Structure formats: structure tokens, C-alpha cells
Amino acid sequence: MLSDRGRLSGVATELLQTLAPRLGQAFQPLVPVFLDPLVKLLARPNKVFLKRADKCLSTIISHCQLVSIVVELRKGLSDDSATCRRGSATGIERAMLEWPFEILGEKGVEKLEDALRKMATDKDAEVRQTSKRIWGKYNELWPERVEE
Amino acid sequence: MPPVDKDAKISVSDGRPRGTKIVAHIGQCPTPQSLQAELDSLAGFLDLGEREETWEKMEKSVIRFTAVTRGGGYKHVSMYVDGVGRKGVGPQLAACVSFILLREVILIG
Numbered sequence: 740m741l742s743d744r745g746r747l748s749g750v751a752t753e754l755l756q757t758l759a760p761r762l763g764q765a766f767q768p769l770v771p772v773f774l775d776p777l778v779k780l781l782a783r784p785n786k787v788f789l790k791r792a793d794k795c796l797s798t799i800i801s802h803c804q805l806v807s808i809v810v811e812l813r814k815g816l817s818d819d820s821a822t823c824r825r826g827s828a829t830g831i832e833r834a835m836l837e838w839p840f841e842i843l844g845e846k847g848v849e850k851l852e853d854a855l856r857k858m859a860t861d862k863d864a865e866v867r868q869t870s871k872r873i874w875g876k877y878n879e880l881w882p883e884r885v886e887e
Numbered sequence: 888m889p890p891v892d893k894d895a896k897i898s899v900s901d902g903r904p905r906g907t908k909i910v911a912h913i914g915q916c917p918t919p920q921s922l923q924a925e926l927d928s929l930a931g932f933l934d935l936g937e938r939e940e941t942w943e944k945m946e947k948s949v950i951r952f953t954a955v956t957r958g959g960g961y962k963h964v965s966m967y968v969d970g971v972g973r974k975g976v977g978p979q980l981a982a983c984v985s986f987i988l989l990r991e992v993i994l995i996g
Contacts, residue, residue: 743942750949751983757953758971761961768968772977776985 748788752777752795759795760802767805774799774811781826782818789822796830804838806847813854821863828858828869835873840880848881916960925955926970933979945983 755773759766777799780792800808812834815827831854843851855877858870878885916922932948935941952960961967971977 776981
């Protein structure tokens with residue numbers, strides 16, 4: 740029974756992986772609909788679902804490049820599950836590495852700063868490591884904000 | 888050899904009986920109407936409600952719609968985004984991705 744239900748989750752995630760690169764920025768209205776269940780899937784103890792969610796999120800982050808995605812990932816940093824927090828942190832790092840920095844804008848940078856503060860004090864060492872790497876990138880892009 | 892009739896109609900037989908309709912390949916949505924028909928079909932299956940006996944039908948309908956997307960259905964952008972969005976089949980698709988409904992079934996069972 741679980742494997743049948745798992746297949747349904749798999750094909751639905753596959754659909755998202757198919758439509759996200761094709762829609763690009765037009766994915767915007769779908770962010771609040773689909774990012775939340777994907778982030779929740781990161782909290783699953785099952786490695787198959789975890790890997791699936793991670794892959795789908797990576798595709799969306801790489802091809803859609805929308806600030807609202809960072810907002811949803813930030814919510815994942817408050818989850819009780821360490822795997823969810825790690826996956827959300829990795830997602831934010833990917834956005835930082837792949838997006839042209841102009842895409843974030845003032846609002847996006849503020850969300851990023853809030854995420855960094857959250858990650859820096861996480862009880863999970865991997866999340867804190869990810870935050871250090873993001874912090875390094877942040878320093879390069881916005882040195883004037885570091886002093887503030 | 889008889890002389891060639893340049894005005895003759897050329898028919899190529901492919902083994903199909905006469906009058907057989909050639910169905911468009913799954914995934915092609917040349918018109919907004921064809922995309923709407925696919926969205927309505929997907930909605931019909933997702934609206935069945937999630938039970939053990941409906942999972943396979945729902946799975947097949949999502950696979951079909953993925954083929955529709957790959958085939959270019961997404962090019963009718965507004966209709967596509969509305970169709971898979973919050974007011975369309977978005978909430979049902981989101982439920983398929985997550986396991987919320989399954990968890991509820993297990994708790995009740």
C-alpha cells in the first residue's frame with residue numbers, strides 16, 4: 740500500500756520537475772501551492788522521498804529563480820526535522836550560487852539575512868556549515884551590508 | 888505500361904481499415920481547447936478522492952498530464968498556470984506530492 744502511494748507522490752513530483760523548467764518565471768503563482776509540500780517532504784525519514792524532494796527543489800530553484808522560493812525555504816529552516824532544515828539550507832545556498840544577485844532585490848536580501856541568522860544558530864552542524872558558506876558569498880556580494 | 892495520370896489521387900495504405908480516425912499523439916495540445924480538455928480530464932481523476940483503489944487511476948492521469956506538458960501544453964501559459972494553480976488542480980496535486988492524506992488514513996485505520 741505504501742509503495743503504491745509512494746508512486747503517486749513520485750509521479751506528482753516528476754510533473755513538477757517537468758513543468759518548472761518550461762515555465763521559468765511564470766512558475767511564480769505556483770510557488771505557494773507546491774513549495775510547501777516539497778519542503779515538508781524533506782522532513783520524511785525515507786531516503787527515497789528525501790532524494791526526490793531534493794532533486795525537484797533543485798530543479799525549481801535553478802530554473803525559476805524567484806524570491807518567493809527563498810521565502811518558502813526559510814520556513815523549512817524552522818522545522819523540527821534536521822533533514823528538512825538541511826534541505827532548506829542547501830536550497831538557499833543553491834539560489835545564492837546560481838541566481839544573478841539582482842534577482843533578490845531589497846526584500847530578497849532581507850529574507851536571506853533572516854535565513855542566515857536562523858541557520859547560524861541551528862543545532863545541526865551541517866546547517867551551520869551551509870550557513871558559513873552562504874555567509875562567505877553574502878560578504879562578496881553585499882560587503883556594505885555586512886558592516887551594518 | 889499505362890500512361891501516368893498526374894491528377895490521380897495517391898492513397899497510401901497503412902493497414903488501417905477505411906475510415907479509421909488517426910488519434911493525435913498523447914501530449915500534443917495544439918489549441919487552448921485541447922489543453923482545457925486535458926486539464927478537465929486530470930481534474931476528473933484527482934476529484935475521485937484518494938483511496939487505495941483510486942491511486943493507480945490518479946497516477947496514470949498525472950503521468951498523462953506530464954506527457955501533455957512535455958508535448959507543449961505549457962505553451963498556453965496563462966491557461967496552464969491557472970489550470971495547475973490554486974484554483975485548478977494545484978491543491979490536489981500538492982496533496983499527491985505530500986503524504987498528508989495517507990497519514991490521516993493510517994491514523995483512522
